[in-house]
Amino acid sequence: MTTNQPIFTHRISASDARQVQEAEIFPYWSFTKTVIAICALRMAQEGRIDLDRMLTGYDFSLRQLLGHTSGLPDYYSLASYRKGVAANEEPWPAAQLREAAMAQGRLFAPGKGWFYSNLGYMLARDQIEDVTQQSFSSLVKQMICDPLSLRSVELALTRRDFDRIHWPSASGYHPGWVYHGCLTGTAVDAAKILHALFMGELLNAPTLSEMRIHHPLGGAIEGRPWTECGYALGLMSGRCGEAGRVIGHSGGGPFSVNAVYHFPDLPTPITVASFTDGKNEGVAEFAAVKAALRD
Template sequence: MQRFHSYCISGSGEERAEGDTEARFPYWSFTKTVIAICALKLSENGSLDLDSLIGGQVYTLRQLLNHTAGLPDYGALKDYHDAVAAGEEPWSREKLLSAALARGMLFAPGEGWSYSNIGYMLARENIEAASGLSFANLVEAFISTPLGLTSIAPVTTREEFAQLRCEAAGKYHPGWVYHGCLAGNVRDAARLLHGLFSGKLLSAPSLAEMQVTIPLGGALEGRPWTECGYALGLMSGAMGTAGRSAGHSGGGPSCVNAVYHFPDLREPVTGACFTDGHHEGVAETELGRRVQNFG
């Protein structure tokens, strides 16, 4: 029987938990939301400009954050998946980029949309260079300390990953997630996104900027989405009767998650749901059910 671990927070502050709220899980691509928050914080304090070209490249940080830079993704590489499945050590940055960029850019920056983990690796590198701080230090300063979150930190070694609640623990090297892989408990995932949409992390103009969405289409097979789009580090659209939703899903070897804010319910609810398996739609569907039953 599949087990779910969830944490939901209403707009009035009521919190409801199911499953194990203390165990730490890999956040996978929910890390992208955190990278985007850090970028917007650095933009607020003048440390970087989202719309300046990066290091002589043809794309901007904003285009990296909303997947319009035209960069391909390593998820399409068979050799990448074979190496992960074989338990190999992660490739060097140079080998990864050489393999992924072998056929060049997918389109000119700003003239299309394509999900790219490579884009988020470059975005993380950019915010670290602009701030002079590591991603771990940025997360601590901009998110964990202001919100009082204690479980969240990047995992970078097999030994660190082995401590997580995930069947792949002990076998998988988190270095295969090239933009970085945060880990933490389900409670802190929900509180992080709740803090974002409660205005505790970004100014009102920055939060509005983060939510500017590129519409991408309608329903997705096997998933609860009825409208799909992408903002800055946010999957943004609607999940059927749960209404509008913004947050991020994540998945990797043996476990998946969904962390979303739902503003259209009788009372807005932010929630996180973690479970085993390989299909993010399972976590998304369960979270949608739980937030609608919150009241």
């Protein structure tokens, strides 16, 4: 695939000792889901939360939210939501968004199917905040940023928080439209988070294995590098041709896309974070695969 879009890519391996100084800030979009899942699994590892207990007032568990098997619909399917984002309106109150999304009806009984739901991750974030009585941003700092000495990663809450994003088109966007939260940071720090996860620095081996159990979803996707697709807990998980297994997350918003992936089958396991403008996640994914296969 060829593209004229500028692509910002960072590649890291276990033996990579380079001190990289790239300072451009990007929205992490749905890579934030991976971070939510890491926090939830860390809490489960420490015995502070039960992934399989039914959430109060619901008939599904946190594990099912993290794996998109709860049967919840997605709020992006609401025409009024997309219209509000396009018009750059103020985000709706969370209760209004939840009510509008749930009015679409349940898609299947919990555990009886799979459907990608941003609403589910909104509820997952609510759950870990309720249990800890801490904000998501505080949990990310304590569980991930401080241990890894990351300085760029922040949770965007206001339009001003997007003023630091690399692309001028980000100015004025309200991150409140991303109801599970939108982390921002450098490509370097995104790669460091995912690489640290798979190097055992954020979760112990049994918990990481639990996180990686995936739900198979099918084969190739047109216009994207996937030859096999699935979803684990906060992780897109499949294969991309000669790159072998690929585990991480893609993401996208109104003006940019990203792909943050770990490639465990290469001679030296590689993690790549790729960011570019536009709306085609395949562009960032192809760039990530190309960077991973680079000699």
